[in-house]
Amino acid sequence: MTARLRVDWPSCKARGLCHELLPEIVDLDEWGYPVVGGEVTPDLLADARAAVRMCPRLALRLERPPPL
Amino acid sequence: MTAPPVRASDRPRVLEGPALLSGLADGPGLVAHRRRYGDLPRVALDDLLAALDRLHVRGRGGAAFPFATKLRTAAEGRRRPTVVVNLSEGEPASAKDTALALARPHLVLDGAVAVARALGAREVHLVLPCERPRAVAAVEAALAERHDRLRTVLHTADARFVAGQARAVLELMAGRANLPVTAWTPEAVAGHRGRPTLLSNAETWAQVGRLVLVGEQRYAALGTVEEPGTTLLTISGTTPRVHEVPYGTPWREVLPEEWAGRPVLLGGFHGTWVPWEDLAARTVSVAAMRAAGTPLGAGVVVCPDEPPPAYTARVVDYLAAQSARRCGPCLNGLPALAAAVHGVADGSGDAERRAAELAGLVSGRGACAHPDGTARLVRSLLALRAEVAS
Numbered sequence: 464m465t466a467r468l469r470v471d472w473p474s475c476k477a478r479g480l481c482h483e484l485l486p487e488i489v490d491l492d493e494w495g496y497p498v499v500g501g502e503v504t505p506d507l508l509a510d511a512r513a514a515v516r517m518c519p520r521l522a523l524r525l526e527r528p529p530p531l
Numbered sequence: 532m533t534a535p536p537v538r539a540s541d542r543p544r545v546l547e548g549p550a551l552l553s554g555l556a557d558g559p560g561l562v563a564h565r566r567r568y569g570d571l572p573r574v575a576l577d578d579l580l581a582a583l584d585r586l587h588v589r590g591r592g593g594a595a596f597p598f599a600t601k602l603r604t605a606a607e608g609r610r611r612p613t614v615v616v617n618l619s620e621g622e623p624a625s626a627k628d629t630a631l632a633l634a635r636p637h638l639v640l641d642g643a644v645a646v647a648r649a650l651g652a653r654e655v656h657l658v659l660p661c662e663r664p665r666a667v668a669a670v671e672a673a674l675a676e677r678h679d680r681l682r683t684v685l686h687t688a689d690a691r692f693v694a695g696q697a698r699a700v701l702e703l704m705a706g707r708a709n710l711p712v713t714a715w716t717p718e719a720v721a722g723h724r725g726r727p728t729l730l731s732n733a734e735t736w737a738q739v740g741r742l743v744l745v746g747e748q749r750y751a752a753l754g755t756v757e758e759p760g761t762t763l764l765t766i767s768g769t770t771p772r773v774h775e776v777p778y779g780t781p782w783r784e785v786l787p788e789e790w791a792g793r794p795v796l797l798g799g800f801h802g803t804w805v806p807w808e809d810l811a812a813r814t815v816s817v818a819a820m821r822a823a824g825t826p827l828g829a830g831v832v833v834c835p836d837e838p839p840p841a842y843t844a845r846v847v848d849y850l851a852a853q854s855a856r857r858c859g860p861c862l863n864g865l866p867a868l869a870a871a872v873h874g875v876a877d878g879s880g881d882a883e884r885r886a887a888e889l890a891g892l893v894s895g896r897g898a899c900a901h902p903d904g905t906a907r908l909v910r911s912l913l914a915l916r917a918e919v920a921s
Contacts, residue, residue, distance in 0.1 A: 496896070
């Protein structure tokens with residue numbers, strides 16, 4: 464079961480910790496904001512949870528794919 | 532603040548149409564409205580849902596989302612739903628919702644009231660456009676004529692392109708800044724005060740209102756089998772013209788003759804450029820135009836005197852200035868995108884590649900679809916240039 468990392472864009476202030484913790488799927492754009500490049504596969508789940516927990520702006524959420 | 536390339540108007544020319552806009556000479560009053568349509572019947576939710584499904588009634592705010600799906604979601608919630616009529620019309624080139632406020636306010640209100648009753652909602656919220664005072668006055672006059680025994684709450688949206696976006700409207704209703712925020716759940720699941728909230732624009736409510744008043748058969752008498760009914764279009768200009776056409780009408784019959792041969796911007800400032808020949812060969816249809824990559828959107832068509840690159844540069848300048856300035860990719864990306872589009876208009880070497888790169892970079896990265904819509908516009912400009920060059 465894969466999950467999706469979602470950014471609360473108005474809260475994000477380009478602190479970049481998500482990229483540090485999860486470089487496999489989080490890149491940074493030229494202004495330092497995250498570019499989420501793929502789904503969170505099971506092997507990345509622990510790191511993704513850490514990124515959500517440690518975001519200094521609490522601007523990340525891990526979501527299951529929508530049921531629709 | 533950068534001025535919009537087209538100013539929001541509250542004096543559109545409203546043309547006589549086959550359904551919503553029929554009988555304009557009778558005026559917008561309630562007495563004439565009831566003489567034409569009779570009293571508003573009570574409808575059972577299940578009957579209404581079935582009719583909406585059969586008629587494929589879609590939202591008219593631009594996204595063309597099936598209205599029945601939204602209504603069903605709102606009805607399935609555990610709490611009492613809230614109904615919202617969005618008349619804010621943040622797209623300055625559009626004037627159709629304003630036209631309905633001026634000419635057919637009771638169709639809009641009948642739609643909202645009939646659905647509110649079917650849902651057991653007690654409140655109808657109306658979101659009015661601060662930039663279009665004549666529309667505000669028309670809605671207030673219409674409300675003063677009615678006694679629906681529902682609580683009506685009026686709100687005034689800011690004069691900002693993104694102010695009419697669903698989450699921005701919910702923020703306004705909650706007493707906060709009228710700006711988009713991240714939607715973690717659809718508003719039909721949890722919206723105003725956590726209640727299921729059925730938010731649609733004025734044309735959607737007017738179409739539902741007419742369906743309730745005239746019945747399924749008469750609604751389906753116009754349009755095509757796949758897309759029954761009519762839709763409103765705004766032909767932009769110094770005085771915008773609002774037309775009502777049945778789905779399936781050839782664009783050739785709608786477009787002004789003097790536009791022949793010139794690229795047309797379809798769907799407003801979040802829309803797409805279409806060569807006149809391509810558009811003239813198609814019909815007014817949600818499905819066919821979506822398949823062609825040129826969605827009908829909210830039905831606005833603009834045909835500027837300026838060449839598309841220079842005009843697009845002005846539009847992107849305006850859209851960048853309209854950002855709520857809360858989401859980083861929009862705050863930083865749209866001004867950079869505007870600069871790149873100016874480069875495209877001036878013919879500087881690498882500007883097209885940069886514009887395409889930035890359009891890709893901002894898409895899908897905001898609380899609302901403002902960056903996505905702006906990127907769509909820029910991509911269509913690049914595609915138009917490629918087509919002209921080949």
